[in-house]
Amino acid sequence: LLVLLLLMKSKRATRGTYSPSRQEMTGSRGVEMGGMLKPPPEERLI
Amino acid sequence: AAREVLPPNPDDELLERASQYTEDTVKIVRIDKSQEALGATVRNDGDAVVIARIVKGGAAEKSGLLHEGDEVLEINGKEVRGKSVNEVCDMMAEAVGTITFLLIPCQDRRQKGLDGVVHVRAHFDYDPLDDMYIPCRELGLSFQKGDILHIVNQDDPNWWQSFREGEEDQSLAGLVPSRSFQQQREAMKQTLEDDKEPKKKGKLLCAKKNKKKKKKKVLYNAAQNEDYDLEEILTYEEVVLFQQPGDSRRPVVLIGPPNVGRHELRQRLMESDPEKYTAAVPHTSRSRKDQEVDGKDYHFIPRGQFEQDILMGKFVEHGEYEKNIYGTSLEAIRRVINSNKVCVLNLHPQDDQPAVALIRALKILKSSDLKPFIVFVAPPGLEKLRQLRNKMGDHPKDEELRETIEKARDIELNFGHYFDYVIVNGDLDRAYNELLREIGRLETEAMWVPASWVSSASS
Numbered sequence: 198l199l200v201l202l203l204l205m206k207s208k209r210a211t212r213g214t215y216s217p218s219r220q221e222m223t224g225s226r227g228v229e230m231g232g233m234l235k236p237p238p239e240e241r242l243i
Numbered sequence: 244a245a246r247e248v249l250p251p252n253p254d255d256e257l258l259e260r261a262s263q264y265t266e267d268t269v270k271i272v273r274i275d276k277s278q279e280a281l282g283a284t285v286r287n288d289g290d291a292v293v294i295a296r297i298v299k300g301g302a303a304e305k306s307g308l309l310h311e312g313d314e315v316l317e318i319n320g321k322e323v324r325g326k327s328v329n330e331v332c333d334m335m336a337e338a339v340g341t342i343t344f345l346l347i348p349c350q351d352r353r354q355k356g357l358d359g360v361v362h363v364r365a366h367f368d369y370d371p372l373d374d375m376y377i378p379c380r381e382l383g384l385s386f387q388k389g390d391i392l393h394i395v396n397q398d399d400p401n402w403w404q405s406f407r408e409g410e411e412d413q414s415l416a417g418l419v420p421s422r423s424f425q426q427q428r429e430a431m432k433q434t435l436e437d438d439k440e441p442k443k444k445g446k447l448l449c450a451k452k453n454k455k456k457k458k459k460k461v462l463y464n465a466a467q468n469e470d471y472d473l474e475e476i477l478t479y480e481e482v483v484l485f486q487q488p489g490d491s492r493r494p495v496v497l498i499g500p501p502n503v504g505r506h507e508l509r510q511r512l513m514e515s516d517p518e519k520y521t522a523a524v525p526h527t528s529r530s531r532k533d534q535e536v537d538g539k540d541y542h543f544i545p546r547g548q549f550e551q552d553i554l555m556g557k558f559v560e561h562g563e564y565e566k567n568i569y570g571t572s573l574e575a576i577r578r579v580i581n582s583n584k585v586c587v588l589n590l591h592p593q594d595d596q597p598a599v600a601l602i603r604a605l606k607i608l609k610s611s612d613l614k615p616f617i618v619f620v621a622p623p624g625l626e627k628l629r630q631l632r633n634k635m636g637d638h639p640k641d642e643e644l645r646e647t648i649e650k651a652r653d654i655e656l657n658f659g660h661y662f663d664y665v666i667v668n669g670d671l672d673r674a675y676n677e678l679l680r681e682i683g684r685l686e687t688e689a690m691w692v693p694a695s696w697v698s699s700a701s702s
Contacts, residue, residue: 241379242280243281243335
């Protein structure tokens with residue numbers, strides 16, 4: 198598990214969650230997507 | 244202001260600081276932390292840092308001292324308000340030993356769900372790194388079609404906490420999309436795809452449409468049939484562990500493309516131990532020949548009754564040969580089971596739409612009380628398949644071999660969620676031994692089966 202977490206962390210570092218193209222794709226569909234497909238507030242593990 | 248203070252003898256300094264907050268209730272909580280995370284997540288709510296989730300298996304959950312909705316004011320004397328969750332995460336990553344939290348406890352604590360574990364089989368692949376909607380990426384649990392998940396917490400309607408079978412040493416539960424979230428997401432994707440289609444009918448028509456067609460290809464024109472809903476959204480299937488009783492063995496059902504060696508596998512089983520492995524006696528509408536015995540060679544029934552029984556779903560499969568109907572009934576399979584033998588079925592349902600017939604057969608079997616063990620026999624690569632067929636005495640053309648491989652791929656894509664086991668038949672001896680081993684496992688090990696099979700029997 199630790200390895201997985203580390204891996205995820207490193208991926209996180211290089212990738213990040215900000216993805217403008219995706220946001221554009223989903224954002225333009227605003228209404229019919231409803232509230233559900235809005236990414237939730239980010240949570241971090243402590 | 245009332246102050247709830249835990250533990251009983253906190254240092255004065257801490258009390259002093261706690262009293263500076265203007266909120267009605269401030270709580271002091273101490274939890275021992277190892278190198279591993281406490282197993283709680285935090286989110287930002289304006290300036291505040293709020294406990295978002297308590298994860299099953301971690302120190303936070305075991306202590307019972309942190310709750311979802313609690314606002315964290317301080318950690319080890321350092322103010323946290325105004326910090327981003329990333330900063331808080333970094334702070335905590337370094338901290339080991341007793342951690343002191345200063346909290347504003349959440350006022351309306353939602354009633355927590357029951358603690359029972361639900362076991363499900365996943366019918367889709369999931370990669371949290373690819374999911375922009377997962378609230379906490381670090382906690383994401385990846386899985387593949389067929390994996391068994393132990394769902395330990397369903398408090399969040401969108402995200403379940405889960406362990407994946409085979410990784411029991413993992414201490415913290417992981418997050419997976421809930422059934423309803425996954426359904427909504429897939430439904431949304433489908434509407435989006437449908438939406439897009441008319442727009443594309445412009446310039447790029449040729450190239451893109453072909454691509455799409457390939458992806459969404461529907462087998463043998465099956466879509467027109469109402470029985471056959473490929474569009475059904477596959478998420479999770481609830482399962483329970485089931486050990487087959489010694490006197491009522493599960494039928495073994497071989498499915499796969501034609502000419503992949505299923506017939507040979509079944510033949511070997513039945514020749515190796517005729518006392519143990521038997522085929523179900525088929526029905527036929529043709530008239531009995533002199534040397535034939537009713538109930539042994541075939542069950543001979545009039546065509547009219549046969550057709551009626553088919554409509555009533557009594558037949559797993561049926562087909563026509565020289566103007567007569569042949570078929571395998573649930574009753575015939577049950578008779579083998581009741582005689583304490585392993586019924587070996589080699590499904591090759593015939594229809595003008597083979598995929599429709601196959602799904603009908605699988606559905607009838609699965610919704611019966613027979614508890615079938617479904618084995619998919621898959622072809623190896625082209626060259627190996629050729630060698631296999633040569634050994635079986637055929638010399639097929641490449642085209643035919645490719646067709647076998649393609650059909651296998653289609654079956655796997657569309658009916659993969661029905662498989663209990665997959666054998667790649669690159670070598671008949673090896674595949675046979677693998678099949679024997681799996682049948683042996685059925686006798687000694689409890690296996691995951693749909694929960695409906697067991698609960699409906701006991702209620």
